Amino acid sequence: MIPFEKAVVTLEYDKVLRDLASLCAVEAGKEKILSLRPETDPDRVLLLQKQTSSARRIAGIRGEPSLSAHPTLPDVVDRAEKGALLNGTELLRVAQLLHSADRAKSYGEGLEGEDAVLGDIFRRLLPDRSLAREIDRALPSEDTVADDASPALFDIRRKKNTCALKIRETLQHYISGAYSAYLQENIITFRNARYVIPVKSEFKNEIHGLIHDTSSSGATVFIEPMSVVELNNRIKELDGEERAEIERIMWDLSGKTAADADILRLNFINVVELSIIFARAELGARQDAVTPVISAKGVLDLVQAKHPLLDPKKAVPISVSLGRDFDTLVITGPNTGGKTVTLKTMGLLAMMAQSGLQIPAREAIVPVYPDILADIGDEQSIEQSLSTFSAHIMNIIDMLSRAKSGVLMLFDELGSGTDPVEGAALAEAILATARERGAKCAATTHYAELKTYALETPGVENASCEFDISTLMPTYRLILGAPGRSNAFLIAARLGLDEEIIQRANVLVKAEDRRFESVVGKLEDERVSMEKKHAEAQRLFAEAKKMRDEAMSEREGLLASAEKESERAKREALRLIRSARAVSDQTFAKLEEMRKKAEKEKNLEWISEERQKMRQSLGRVEDKAQSGGVDRSSEDDSYVLPRPLRVGDAVFLPHVGKEGVVEKIRGNDVSVQVGNLRMKTPLSGLRLITELRRKKTVARGSATASPRSATSSSVDVRGMITDDAWAVVDKYLDSAVLTGYESVTVIHGKGTGALKKGLWSYFKGDPRIASFRLGNFGEGDAGVTVITLK
Numbered sequence: 198m199i200p201f202e203k204a205v206v207t208l209e210y211d212k213v214l215r216d217l218a219s220l221c222a223v224e225a226g227k228e229k230i231l232s233l234r235p236e237t238d239p240d241r242v243l244l245l246q247k248q249t250s251s252a253r254r255i256a257g258i259r260g261e262p263s264l265s266a267h268p269t270l271p272d273v274v275d276r277a278e279k280g281a282l283l284n285g286t287e288l289l290r291v292a293q294l295l296h297s298a299d300r301a302k303s304y305g306e307g308l309e310g311e312d313a314v315l316g317d318i319f320r321r322l323l324p325d326r327s328l329a330r331e332i333d334r335a336l337p338s339e340d341t342v343a344d345d346a347s348p349a350l351f352d353i354r355r356k357k358n359t360c361a362l363k364i365r366e367t368l369q370h371y372i373s374g375a376y377s378a379y380l381q382e383n384i385i386t387f388r389n390a391r392y393v394i395p396v397k398s399e400f401k402n403e404i405h406g407l408i409h410d411t412s413s414s415g416a417t418v419f420i421e422p423m424s425v426v427e428l429n430n431r432i433k434e435l436d437g438e439e440r441a442e443i444e445r446i447m448w449d450l451s452g453k454t455a456a457d458a459d460i461l462r463l464n465f466i467n468v469v470e471l472s473i474i475f476a477r478a479e480l481g482a483r484q485d486a487v488t489p490v491i492s493a494k495g496v497l498d499l500v501q502a503k504h505p506l507l508d509p510k511k512a513v514p515i516s517v518s519l520g521r522d523f524d525t526l527v528i529t530g531p532n533t534g535g536k537t538v539t540l541k542t543m544g545l546l547a548m549m550a551q552s553g554l555q556i557p558a559r560e561a562i563v564p565v566y567p568d569i570l571a572d573i574g575d576e577q578s579i580e581q582s583l584s585t586f587s588a589h590i591m592n593i594i595d596m597l598s599r600a601k602s603g604v605l606m607l608f609d610e611l612g613s614g615t616d617p618v619e620g621a622a623l624a625e626a627i628l629a630t631a632r633e634r635g636a637k638c639a640a641t642t643h644y645a646e647l648k649t650y651a652l653e654t655p656g657v658e659n660a661s662c663e664f665d666i667s668t669l670m671p672t673y674r675l676i677l678g679a680p681g682r683s684n685a686f687l688i689a690a691r692l693g694l695d696e697e698i699i700q701r702a703n704v705l706v707k708a709e710d711r712r713f714e715s716v717v718g719k720l721e722d723e724r725v726s727m728e729k730k731h732a733e734a735q736r737l738f739a740e741a742k743k744m745r746d747e748a749m750s751e752r753e754g755l756l757a758s759a760e761k762e763s764e765r766a767k768r769e770a771l772r773l774i775r776s777a778r779a780v781s782d783q784t785f786a787k788l789e790e791m792r793k794k795a796e797k798e799k800n801l802e803w804i805s806e807e808r809q810k811m812r813q814s815l816g817r818v819e820d821k822a823q824s825g826g827v828d829r830s831s832e833d834d835s836y837v838l839p840r841p842l843r844v845g846d847a848v849f850l851p852h853v854g855k856e857g858v859v860e861k862i863r864g865n866d867v868s869v870q871v872g873n874l875r876m877k878t879p880l881s882g883l884r885l886i887t888e889l890r891r892k893k894t895v896a897r898g899s900a901t902a903s904p905r906s907a908t909s910s911s912v913d914v915r916g917m918i919t920d921d922a923w924a925v926v927d928k929y930l931d932s933a934v935l936t937g938y939e940s941v942t943v944i945h946g947k948g949t950g951a952l953k954k955g956l957w958s959y960f961k962g963d964p965r966i967a968s969f970r971l972g973n974f975g976e977g978d979a980g981v982t983v984i985t986l987k
Contacts, residue, residue, distance in 0.1 A: 200568040201235050201548060207571045208544045208607075212506055217554070220479045222261070225268040225465070226472035235551035239565045243491055244314065245477075245553025250488045251312045252478035253555075261475050262304040265297045266468045274462060277455040282447055285339045291454050291461065292332040298464040299324035301471060315474070321467050323460045328453050335446055342443050350442045357435045364392045364425045364432075371404070371422065379403050381417045390436070391429040393419040474553075481555030484509070489550045489561035495603055495637065496520040497547065502558035504542045505549070509557070513673035515539055520564065523658040525628060525638040527651040529680050530662030531688070535673040536641035537573060539662070540607045543639060544569050547605060566605045566637075570596040573609040586614030593627060602635030611640040611647075621646035632656070648680040745975075838885055842867065847886040850878060856886065875932040911942035911981075919955030926956065930965050934986055942972070943982045953982065960984065 205211050211231075218230040236242050267290040274291075277283055283291075305319025335346035344351050365385060370376075371394055372383045379400035386393055388409040395417045396404055406422040421429060454461070480486075484505055492498075498521065501514040517539060519526050528536045546556050550563040572592045596606060612624030621644040628650070631638050640647070651659040659680040663672040690699055842848070846859045848869060857871035865880050912929040914922035926943055933941045945952045960969050965986060972981035 199234070200237065204544060204548065204569045204571050205234070207573050208541055208548065208569070209506060210545060210548050213545065213549060213554070216505075217476055217480050220483075221472050221476040222264050223266050223469055223472035225266050225270070226264075226469045226476065228268055229469060230473055230476065233552055235548045235566075235569075236553075237551070237565060237567050239491060239493065242551050242553070242565050246488055246491065246550070246555075247311075247314045248474045249477045249481060249553050249555055251308075251315045252474045253481055255308070255312060255315065256475060256478055256482075259304065261479070262471065263297065263300050264468050264472045264475075266294050266465050266472075270294055270465050271462065274454065274458045274465075277451050278458045280455070281451070282444075283451040283454060284447070285336050285341070288332050288447070288450050288454065289336055289339060292329045292336075294461060294464055294468065295325050295329035297468055298322045299326060299329070301468060315471075318467055318471060318474075322464055324464070325457055325460060328450075328457060331453070332450055335450065342446060346446050347442060350439065350446065353435055353439045353442060357432055357439070360428050360432045360435070361392075364428045367425050367428070368392060368394055368422065376404060386419065388419045388421075390433070391421050392425060393421045396420045477554055484555070484557040486555035486557045487559065487561055489556045489558075489563040491550070492520075492562050492564040494520070495564045496562055497543065497564055497605075497637070498560075498562040499543070499546060499556070499558050500560040502542055502546060502556065502561065504538055505545065505557050507538075514558070515542060515673070515675040516677075517543060517660070517675055518677065519543070519639060520637050523656050524636075525632055525651075525654075525657040526640070526660055527628075527647050527657060527680075528639065528641045528660045528662065528675070529643065529648055531664050534662035534664055535675070536662050537609050538673070539660075539675055540571070540573060540609055540639055540641060544571055544605065544607050564603070567601070567603050568599060569605045569607070570599060571607040571609075572596060572611075573607060589614060597627070597630060597634075600631050600634040600636045604636045606631050606636045606638045608638070608640035611642055612644065613642075617644065620644070625650050628657075651680065836884060838880075838883075840885070842880070842883065842885065849884040849886055850876070850882065851884060852878075852882055874928060875935070876928070910938060910940075911944055913944040914952070914956075915944060915946040917952070919952060922952060922956060923959050926959075930963070930984075930986075934965055938986060940983060940985045942977070943984060944977065944980065945982065947978075947980045953979075956982065 201210075214231055214233060217233075218227040221227045221230055236245065269287075270290055273283065273287045276287075299322075302319055302322040302324055305316055305322075308316030308319065335343055337343050342350070344354050368385045372380065372385065377383055379396055381395040381397050384395065386395060391409060393409055394404075395412075396419070398411075398416055398418050401408065401418045401420065404420050404422060406420040407426065408418050408420055410419040411417070412419075497517075497519045499518070500516050502516070503509060503512045503514050513535070515535070515538075517526070528539060530536055546558070546561070547563055547566055548569060550556055550561070551565055556563070572589055593608070600606060608624075608627070611627060612620035612622075614620070615623075621642075624640070624642060624644060624647055628638055628640060628647075642648075648659060651657045658678065660675055660677045661679050663674040663676055690696065842859055842862060844859050844862065847856060848859060849856050850869065850871065855871050857869040857876070859867060860870045860875065861868040862880075866877055867880055867883060869876050869878060869883070910933075912926060914925055917925070922945070930941075943956065945956060957969070960966050960982070967985045967987045969982050969984045971979050972983055976983060
């Protein structure tokens with residue numbers, strides 16, 4: 198038997214093909230789709246999947262290409278090659294294909310990279326615009342040949358029109374003249390393709406001519422007057438010439454079609470192939486499907502997969518695996534719980550993937566099966582006098598005869614329809630035989646013996662379809678690793694069956710079966726409990742992540758606000774500078790005016806001194822604006838300390854415009870605590886603050902006398918280059934060691950990682966550092982380094 202042939206109907210693959218065919222724009226493509234079968238060559242499957250992915254991506258950008266090709270075209274080309282005369286319909290189908298190839302070739306220009314797999318097909322198209330234009334010009338419709346199809350035809354029809362016009366002019370005299378009294382109606386009509394007039398039978402001798410016809414009543418005769426006989430004869434001759442010329446034109450077009458036979462066949466094949474590829478892409482888009490990963494190791498792994506024929510809004514997605522840790526899956530659970538749908542989903546999605554179709558799932562790994570064999574549904578045959586059990590066994594016999602390595606075998610209710618003990622034993626033996634022959638198996642069952650077989654046999658795994666006890670409704674979720682319960686007694690009790698009957702039934706169940714069901718029930722309860730805890734943990738994790746993201750976002754917002762404020766301050770400083778310059782320009786203008794007057798008053802020396810003072814004042818304003826408000830005028834090189842400095846003195850540092858407290862004096866070098874930073878500066882760079890200011894400084898310092906409060910446990914160097922950042926961190930580490938911190942945090946941000954890498958190169962050889970690491974979750978992750986100090 199042909200591979201997959203029976204599974205086409207059993208797994209409803211034929212219905213998927215009908216859905217696919219409805220999306221194909223080309224009739225020939227529709228016919229080919231309905232005969233598609235899954236590919237068994239992995240390379241071919243990979244190519245088909247790449248084509249589908251590329252088509253879906255391109256259609257999303259460029260829209261779908263305009264494609265058309267009539268299914269009969271290959272026969273038309275064959276007839277033309279054999280020398281047959283093509284009719285207008287056939288020639289128009291040739292032109293249609295050539296136009297389609299031309300449009301498609303333009304559509305596919307520039308497809309490279311990932312889309313080259315489709316670009317190659319588009320490039321194989323060979324449009325013949327010349328032949329298409331000739332056919333279009335000659336045949337405006339299936340039954341019409343245009344006047345300008347050839348110069349000869351145009352001339353013939355012109356002559357026919359001239360003759361017809363002369364005939365009408367001649368016959369008009371009969372209609373409107375004295376002969377009109379003899380006519381039944383004042384019209385010109387046709388009989389035997391000749392122009393005639395309707396004459397009353399009693400006046401037929403009054404008009405000389407040829408009688409061509411008589412009305413059914415005999416009251417009218419249709420006469421061709423002798424004056425138009427020659428003109429009618431001429432039209433007859435021209436009709437013959439017209440037919441001959443039209444035939445010549447059709448032979449000419451048929452010959453050109455035959456000459457293009459190979460090109461037309463190639464275009465037909467490629468247009469049909471493209472139409473099928475874009476139909477696959479459209480189906481994938483409608484199903485919100487993904488491109489499956491093709492496994493070379495026989496692994497089937499579907500995550501949140503849906504059956505493609507179910508309503509996507511109502512279908513419950515399943516996650517199922519086969520072929521990685523186990524080669525056989527035993528699915529149990531209550532009736533109508535989704536066991537059969539699971540089997541069909543596994544088989545159908547595998548067939549779709551091997552046909553180049555995308556998979557309606559969140560993620561999908563699919564192997565290339567050499568065949569898929571399925572025993573699903575009621576196979577009872579009245580004609581063959583077979584029971585349901587017999588029909589299943591006949592089908593399974595056929596399946597086992599075709600079982601081989603890599604084949605996927607699907608069994609629905611394996612061993613059912615007969616004695617439960619014998620049926621369970623038979624089912625276990627069938628699965629064991631299939632596994633020995635290398636097949637991958639999935640089976641649904643209610644037998645406890647098969648659940649035990651799955652628990653005790655390596656390579657065999659249990660799975661169950663979840664059932665909600667509180668609502669007596671299946672959830673249609675598949676749970677891997679746990680056997681399911683049929684819940685027959687519980688369902689019967691909830692539906693109202695007498696409790697006494699249920700108790701009797703419970704007594705009749707074997708003790709080991711009761712124990713097994715009890716263990717399964719406990720496992721199910723524990724699983725549900727663990728799932729609830731897992732869901733709660735996931736929720737808490739999501740909340741924590743959200744809070745962290747919000748905090749990071751808020752921090753970034755504050756940094757951005759600070760940057761904006763800094764820019765605003767700079768703009769304000771520049772505004773002050775421009776204002777000061779404007780004032781100085783005015784002042785200098787006035788001084789120049791005074792200088793001219795002073796020449797007479799001999800006051801030039803005083804004006805020069807005033808100008809120098811003004812320039813110095815302006816310089817101080819500009820320095821203050823550019824340095825953010827620090828008044829440099831306080832710097833005085835002639836300053837002498839009024840007394841020797843002592844630890845605890847309040848001092849001013851002119852070069853940074855800050856106040857601080859003396860921490861340590863070593864010769865000419867002094868350590869000063871400035872805010873959270875500790876700085877080293879020469880003695881000459883300090884100014885002693887007055888006693889009153891000192892008291893205020895000491896008072897402020899007393900509130901933060903603890904060394905730890907003066908030095909933060911972290912330092913932020915984001916946005917700096919490595920050398921500047923290390924200068925800040927180096928000073929900070931000195932303060933941290935003196936403060937007594939065991940560990941501190943350096944905030945360098947994530948970015949490209951260059952700043953972190955540069956700082957770590959300094960950390961490795963620093964004698965103050967015992968160890969360092971990246972921050973953990975909650976500490977700043979990879980955006981910080983945590984340093985342990987010696």
